[in-house]
Amino acid sequence: MGQLIKGKPAADAVTVHLIEEVKNLKRKNIIPKLTIVRVGKNGSDMAYERGATKRCNSIGIEIAIKELPEDISQQSFIDELKKINEDSTTDGIMVFRPLPKQLDEDIIKHLIDPNKDVDCFNPLNMSKLLEDDNSGFSPCTAAAVIEILDYYKIKIEGKRVVVIGRSMVVGKPLSLLLLNRNATVTICHSRTQKMENICSQADIVVVCIGKSKIINKSYIKSGAAVIDVGINVDTNGALCGDVDTENCIEKVGMITPVPGGVGSVTTSILAKQVVMACKRQNNI
Amino acid sequence: MGQLIKGKPAADAVTVHLIEEVKNLKRKNIIPKLTIVRVGKNGSDMAYERGATKRCNSIGIEIAIKELPEDISQQSFIDELKKINEDSTTDGIMVFRPLPKQLDEDIIKHLIDPNKDVDCFNPLNMSKLLEDDNSGFSPCTAAAVIEILDYYKIKIEGKRVVVIGRSMVVGKPLSLLLLNRNATVTICHSRTQKMENICSQADIVVVCIGKSKIINKSYIKSGAAVIDVGINVDTNGALCGDVDTENCIEKVGMITPVPGGVGSVTTSILAKQVVMACKRQNNI
Numbered sequence: 001m002g003q004l005i006k007g008k009p010a011a012d013a014v015t016v017h018l019i020e021e022v023k024n025l026k027r028k029n030i031i032p033k034l035t036i037v038r039v040g041k042n043g044s045d046m047a048y049e050r051g052a053t054k055r056c057n058s059i060g061i062e063i064a065i066k067e068l069p070e071d072i073s074q075q076s077f078i079d080e081l082k083k084i085n086e087d088s089t090t091d092g093i094m095v096f097r098p099l100p101k102q103l104d105e106d107i108i109k110h111l112i113d114p115n116k117d118v119d120c121f122n123p124l125n126m127s128k129l130l131e132d133d134n135s136g137f138s139p140c141t142a143a144a145v146i147e148i149l150d151y152y153k154i155k156i157e158g159k160r161v162v163v164i165g166r167s168m169v170v171g172k173p174l175s176l177l178l179l180n181r182n183a184t185v186t187i188c189h190s191r192t193q194k195m196e197n198i199c200s201q202a203d204i205v206v207v208c209i210g211k212s213k214i215i216n217k218s219y220i221k222s223g224a225a226v227i228d229v230g231i232n233v234d235t236n237g238a239l240c241g242d243v244d245t246e247n248c249i250e251k252v253g254m255i256t257p258v259p260g261g262v263g264s265v266t267t268s269i270l271a272k273q274v275v276m277a278c279k280r281q282n283n284i
Numbered sequence: 285m286g287q288l289i290k291g292k293p294a295a296d297a298v299t300v301h302l303i304e305e306v307k308n309l310k311r312k313n314i315i316p317k318l319t320i321v322r323v324g325k326n327g328s329d330m331a332y333e334r335g336a337t338k339r340c341n342s343i344g345i346e347i348a349i350k351e352l353p354e355d356i357s358q359q360s361f362i363d364e365l366k367k368i369n370e371d372s373t374t375d376g377i378m379v380f381r382p383l384p385k386q387l388d389e390d391i392i393k394h395l396i397d398p399n400k401d402v403d404c405f406n407p408l409n410m411s412k413l414l415e416d417d418n419s420g421f422s423p424c425t426a427a428a429v430i431e432i433l434d435y436y437k438i439k440i441e442g443k444r445v446v447v448i449g450r451s452m453v454v455g456k457p458l459s460l461l462l463l464n465r466n467a468t469v470t471i472c473h474s475r476t477q478k479m480e481n482i483c484s485q486a487d488i489v490v491v492c493i494g495k496s497k498i499i500n501k502s503y504i505k506s507g508a509a510v511i512d513v514g515i516n517v518d519t520n521g522a523l524c525g526d527v528d529t530e531n532c533i534e535k536v537g538m539i540t541p542v543p544g545g546v547g548s549v550t551t552s553i554l555a556k557q558v559v560m561a562c563k564r565q566n567n568i
Contacts, residue, residue, distance in 0.1 A: 106417075123407070123408060123411035123414075126411045127408070127411040128407075130407075131407070158477045159477075168414070179450060179471055182473070184473070186468065186470040187463055187468070187469055189466070193468070198468065
């Protein structure tokens with residue numbers, strides 16, 4: 001029987017550490033601050049925002065929400081973003097994506113101050129992942145996967161890791177983070193042939209494709225660690241991951257549940273990167 | 285017996301196509317121009333420069349060499365680069381790397397005009413590879429590997445490809461180019477365990493580690509395509525690749541020789557990207 005590894009203990013460990021860090025900063029009269037930019041009232045954005053607010057409050061990070069109208073023009077959005085870039089009290093900025101269609105992400109992504117870009121929206125930070133330059137920021141979900149692996153002492157170096165999915169928010173940056181940690185990484189995707197064969201060689205399988213319970217035990221090597229990044233709604237209306245956890249639990253070494261797995265760690269990573277941004281901006 | 289696939293026919297095919305393109309441009313009074321920036325008189329830089337000059341001349345691309353003193357200061361280098369960026373007759377810029385130690389590549393790479401950056405020095409172009417955005421440029425050697433695969437009709441989509449080596453000039457960008465072409469890519473490196481086992485599952489193996497003849501037939505699946513990017517000098521003083529070609533030739537489907545393989549294609553890719561840059565800058 002495999003071990004169900006929950007996100008909460010990993011998130012709590014990060015939080016405990018950050019509380020100490022923020023205390024030390026406050027002694028120097030520095031208060032880390034995150035500004036969240038949300039366009040419209042998307043339900044899942046607002047749910048994430050509540051989670052992030054709660055997490056930041058518990059750590060002592062100040063949080064500001066900039067809600068912008070759903071039909072905001074490109075120029076008005078850019079003006080607002082520039083104001084936040086220039087706001088010296090803001091250390092970290094997170095912009096909910098995807099943005100509405102009238103806003104051109106390919107232009108906007110270059111305009112967020114890379115030093116405040118705590119969710120790795122700006123290509124300059126993305127290219128730092130590629131260069132194994134840790135002076136930037138990682139996308140929070142990708143970094144949350146690494147945090148869980150580290151918390152549960154799952155060795156990355158030298159291990160065979162299969163990442164299923166190649167999105168710009170999880171699959172690709174996560175593959176780079178794993179490569180930078182000296183894993184031997186294979187990226188699988190919709191065009192991959194014989195995926196079961198490839199996956200079942202992996203010591204660690206990370207699934208981030210966004211399809212309900214699509215990965216079963218035939219993809220998993222006995223004893224492997226499985227990290228499920230998917231958050232889907234199953235036919236009964238319940239939350240589920242990309243992995244059929246029940247089907248796999250007997251075979252895996254460890255597996256993250258959905259809900260309660262990777263998703264529980266992302267806001268702590270966001271907070272971690274806000275504190276990191278704050279320290280860098282204050283040369284600490 | 286595997287087929288030795290040479291670079292020259294692939295390079296010639298690119299050249300023939302470019303000659304036509306440049307003729308068409310000249311009818312519009314547009315002459316593509318490459319400016320090469322070389323600091324000092326490094327032998328291999330100068331050899332590459334001669335090859336690039338010959339190639340560009342044969343195509344009708346104008347070429348300018350900016351030779352700068354070995355001990356040039358950071359500020360003087362930046363001033364020179366800015367002049368070339370602003371020179372409206374220059375469509376493409378190639379800077380020989382690595383630069384001497386007094387020059388900070390981490391600063392300079394951001395300063396080359398991304399629209400003229402035909403060897404993908406600027407991180408903005410590197411991040412476009414990650415985003416599968418083909419409005420940028422690829423590192424010439426990485427793109428030369430793709431050119432050879434295409435010329436010899438070696439299918440990439442859906443195939444298992446192992447890239448051995450993770451440098452910023454070949455291994456990483458090539459892995460992204462292959463992923464963008466829907467290959468299932470595994471990146472191996474010095475910390476990879478059981479590399480023979482992993483490589484010998486691949487339909488295509490690309491070797492770019494810079495160690496003489498380190499890959500023998502035990503790493504290769506029967507009938508696989510092997511692309512050897514290494515250029516080394518063996519114990520007899522002769523040029524050789526990273527692959528022991530003699531040892532592998534019986535087992536492979538196709539293999540590139542060294543010399544005469546990938547290296548023969550890079551200058552044609554450079555020329556191709558100069559013409560591409562020229563057309564974009566003229567909105568053609």
